[in-house]
Amino acid sequence: MTLDFIKENALKCGFNLCGSAHCREMTEHKKFLQNYLANNYNAGLGYLERNFDKRLDPRALMPGAKSIIVCAVSHNNLAWREQKNSTYKIASYALAKDYHGTIRVMLNQLLTTIKSKFPEVNARVFVDTAPLLEKAWAVEAGIGWIGKNSLLITPEFGSFINIGEIVLDIELEEYSKSYTNNHCGNCTRCIDQCPNSAIVAPKVLDARRCISRLTVEKNIGECESDYPTHDWLFGCDMCQSVCPFNEKAKTFTNNEFAPVIETAKLTNQYIESLTNDEFKEIFKETPMNQKR
Numbered sequence: 001m002t003l004d005f006i007k008e009n010a011l012k013c014g015f016n017l018c019g020s021a022h023c024r025e026m027t028e029h030k031k032f033l034q035n036y037l038a039n040n041y042n043a044g045l046g047y048l049e050r051n052f053d054k055r056l057d058p059r060a061l062m063p064g065a066k067s068i069i070v071c072a073v074s075h076n077n078l079a080w081r082e083q084k085n086s087t088y089k090i091a092s093y094a095l096a097k098d099y100h101g102t103i104r105v106m107l108n109q110l111l112t113t114i115k116s117k118f119p120e121v122n123a124r125v126f127v128d129t130a131p132l133l134e135k136a137w138a139v140e141a142g143i144g145w146i147g148k149n150s151l152l153i154t155p156e157f158g159s160f161i162n163i164g165e166i167v168l169d170i171e172l173e174e175y176s177k178s179y180t181n182n183h184c185g186n187c188t189r190c191i192d193q194c195p196n197s198a199i200v201a202p203k204v205l206d207a208r209r210c211i212s213r214l215t216v217e218k219n220i221g222e223c224e225s226d227y228p229t230h231d232w233l234f235g236c237d238m239c240q241s242v243c244p245f246n247e248k249a250k251t252f253t254n255n256e257f258a259p260v261i262e263t264a265k266l267t268n269q270y271i272e273s274l275t276n277d278e279f280k281e282i283f284k285e286t287p288m289n290q291k292r
């Protein structure tokens with residue numbers, strides 16, 4: 001299976017970027033992951049402690065795994081610039097349909113195409129929830145670099161993207177060249193402007209301070225944090241909004257990632273007047289209704 005065949009079909013399935021990598025143990029991440037957990041930077045997110053070996057090696061997650069296809073798609077709807085009618089803010093990705101379902105469908109579509117040409121392939125698709133270092137695999141697959149805000153940044157689409165993978169039990173004819181550049185340079189905007197100083201060192205996030213952790217994840221009780229959420233209702237885009245690589249980044253091209261909520265309507269008065277049932281109805285398709 002050639003890289004061109006995979007990329008061409010990934011784009012047809014609605015992805016913006018795609019690459020491939022050979023499955024291996026990411027030993028270089030072991031110490032980082034250990035320190036991260038030892039410092040409680042995972043903020044009580046138990047799933048980051050479990051499956052330690054699987055997280056480092058996709059072959060432990062899927063026995064027989066040989067290769068991984070990494071796909072990325074933009075959800076950049078500019079909401080991070082445009083929510084001006086209220087002091088409340090919602091992360092851009094949360095204004096569209098929940099990406100987990102959308103990306104799973106796209107990955108399965110790509111896998112169906114692959115299987116129609118290579119019926120002997122066994123594979124599994126993953127998006128977000130599996131113990132897989134998705135950003136690190138995206139770097140390995142040549143898609144971008146990990147910025148100081150700890151997020152994957154791509155030259156063309158910036159960081160307002162989501163990632164999904166197909167892990168296969170066959171070797172591919174060729175693999176992408178891993179992304180070896182890091183274009184952050186001397187910039188420290190994300191570190192300086194995080195409202196809770198959650199980026200404690202370049203690429204190191206203390207999730208106990210992170211507004212996204214405080215507003216998105218359900219088991220908030222396990223996270224003993226007094227840090228404020230600065231009017232963010234769900235998620236946080238600050239460390240991406242200030243990133244120069246998002247200033248000129250392309251916006252979403254796949255309409256499945258178009259906002260389903262009209263941000264202009266979201267005034268303080270409107271938000272504060274919503275009953276629970278109204279809230280559920282309005283945001284029913286978005287990740288806000290799918291709290292983990």
Ligand code: B12
Binds near residue numbers: 092132146203217
């Ligand atoms: C847990 C999680 C969170 C947690 C904790 C995040 C964290 N950084 O720990 C919380 C809830 C806070 C969170 C928030 C967000 N998340 Co999140 N999250 C994840 C998840 C499920 C796992 C990430 C993980 O493994 N964390 C564990 C720690 C150890 O890893 P890490 O901090 O990411 O550190 C890595 C690098 O910094 C790097 N590194 C740093 N220093 C060094 C040094 C050395 C020597 C080496 C080798 C490596 C290294 O290696 C580390 C391991 O890969 C992934 C999906 C997945 N399965 O990968 C999505 C994911 C990372 N999240 C995503 C998104 C979109 C977000 C938010 C932007 C959502 C929002 N708008 O509110 C915020 C951004 C916050 C931020 N600045 O990172 C996207 C990222 C897209 C992108 N462009 O990168 C992902 C990939 C989901 C997806 N499939 O699209 N998230």
Ligand code: SF4
Binds near residue numbers: 149194209
């Ligand atoms: S998502 Fe918000 S709180 Fe979390 S690191 Fe980025 S700017 Fe800080």
Ligand code: SF4
Binds near residue numbers: 148184187
């Ligand atoms: S704001 Fe600057 S330091 Fe932070 S990720 Fe973007 S380029 Fe890198």
